Amino acid sequence: MLETTPHRTSAPPGCAWCGALLEREPGSPPGRTPCARCGAATTDPWPSDEELDRAYGGWYRPPSGRFSGPGDALLRRTRARLAARLARMAPPGPVLDVGAGDGALLDALGRRGRSATGLERRSERADVLEVAIEELGGAYAAIVFWHSLEHLRAPGAALAAAAGLLSPGGVLILATPNAGSLQARAFGDRWFGLDIPRHLVHVPAAVLLETLDELGLRVERVSHLRGGQVVFGWLHGLVGSLPGRPDLYDAIRRPAARARRGAPLGRAATLGAALALLPVALALALAEAGLGRGGTVYVEARNR
Numbered sequence: 001m002l003e004t005t006p007h008r009t010s011a012p013p014g015c016a017w018c019g020a021l022l023e024r025e026p027g028s029p030p031g032r033t034p035c036a037r038c039g040a041a042t043t044d045p046w047p048s049d050e051e052l053d054r055a056y057g058g059w060y061r062p063p064s065g066r067f068s069g070p071g072d073a074l075l076r077r078t079r080a081r082l083a084a085r086l087a088r089m090a091p092p093g094p095v096l097d098v099g100a101g102d103g104a105l106l107d108a109l110g111r112r113g114r115s116a117t118g119l120e121r122r123s124e125r126a127d128v129l130e131v132a133i134e135e136l137g138g139a140y141a142a143i144v145f146w147h148s149l150e151h152l153r154a155p156g157a158a159l160a161a162a163a164g165l166l167s168p169g170g171v172l173i174l175a176t177p178n179a180g181s182l183q184a185r186a187f188g189d190r191w192f193g194l195d196i197p198r199h200l201v202h203v204p205a206a207v208l209l210e211t212l213d214e215l216g217l218r219v220e221r222v223s224h225l226r227g228g229q230v231v232f233g234w235l236h237g238l239v240g241s242l243p244g245r246p247d248l249y250d251a252i253r254r255p256a257a258r259a260r261r262g263a264p265l266g267r268a269a270t271l272g273a274a275l276a277l278l279p280v281a282l283a284l285a286l287a288e289a290g291l292g293r294g295g296t297v298y299v300e301a302r303n304r
Contacts, residue, residue: 010045016201017042017156017211030189031196038211040203041179047197055198056121061102062256071252076104078228082173083108086142089300090171093141098158099148100128121151133158139167145174147228147296150199156211163215166303172217175227175298180204182288183295187237192229192249193295205297217301224294225285233295234281239273246270 012022012033017040024033024044032041047055065072083105086095093115097105100118103125109116118128134157143162149155162172177193178184179202184191194202205222212219224230232248239248250258251270288294 010048012042012044012046015040015042015156016152016154017203017207019156031194032202039207040201043196043200043202047200051197059257059259062254064254064256066253066257068252068254076108079104080108082144082146083112083114086144086171086173087112087114090142091167091169093139093167093170095142095144096133096136096140096162096165097144097146098133098162099146099151100125103128105144105146133165134161136161136165138165140165140170141167142171142173145172145176147175147177149174149176150195150201150203153200155201155203159211160215163217163303166217168303170303172212172301172303173299174208175296176203176208177229177233178203178205178224178293178295178297180206180293181224181233181295182291182293183233183237183284187240190237190240190245192233192236205292205294208297208299212299212301216304218304219299219301221298221300223298224289224292224296225298227294227296227298230289230295231278231281231285234284235274235277238277238281239270242273246273248274 014020015022015035015038018035018038020035020037022033022035022042028034029041031043033044034041067075086109095109095114095116097116097118100106100120103118106116106118106127116127118125119131119133120128121130123130143166145162149159152158166172177199184193193199209219209222236248239246246266246269247260248270250260251267255261285294
């Protein structure tokens with residue numbers, strides 16, 4: 001994910017969401033410090049640029065793709081559906097994708113005749129820029145943060161910049177892990193959505209919605225199922241609770257995209273366990289979504 005400003009200190013520079021001074025209290029969860037003012041938590045210790053470079057090594061998103069089997073194709077189809085929704089609900093004008101990844105959403109928007117630009121930490125595409133959103137000008141009909149806001153060093157400032165870049169009636173779409181979810185509570189430090197050090201801020205859905213309102217955006221839709229990773233968050237945590245702590249995320253990735261190289265038999269056992277636990281994960285995901293505490297929160301908001 002995009003980051004251009006150098007930071008080389010182990011202590012967080014303040015709350016990554018609201019900028020308030022952070023004080024680590026006894027009983028704070030390991031790896032993150034909650035903010036007494038806004039309720040978000042900031043990754044602590046704060047990773048250096050070198051640590052983030054290692055965390056986003058070549059294995060993280062290799063040119064050959066990330067996922068085994070139909071995973072990458074499914075990812076492209078979900079981006080195509082998002083592009084179709086943007087085409088229906090956003091006014092005419094360009095789209096900005098913050099955290100464009102391999103450009104799947106940009107390609108899908110292009111096929112619909114939409115001008116689109118992406119931002120990313122590293123880029124090999126002319127339509128994906130290596131700059132922060134705070135450095136941009138102009139106006140956009142839609143801005144997307146698809147599981148990217150949590151990767152930014154100053155996500156609160158980035159969200160404020162996005163609100164300022166939206167044209168009248170422009171749409172903001174974002175999906176991000178919900179630190180107030182039931183699965184976050186159930187799995188604690190092993191929660192899939194935590195992903196330290198790549199995730200630098202950990203925001204409950206209620207805090208996110210309050211911030212959007214403060215920025216003058218009208219929230220039109222909130223979903224605890226649509227944002228992806230909801231069922232997988234439960235499945236990853238359940239499988240990871242088994243003896244040996246198998247890593248389902250590694251198991252579904254291509255060999256070149258795995259953080260660790262495991263034995264084929266171990267990978268097969270991990271996938272078999274996931275298949276057996278899938279009904280349980282589905283039931284838990286539906287239950288937490290019904291309670292408004294899903295593992296991911298998806299939001300559509302419009303510039304008033």
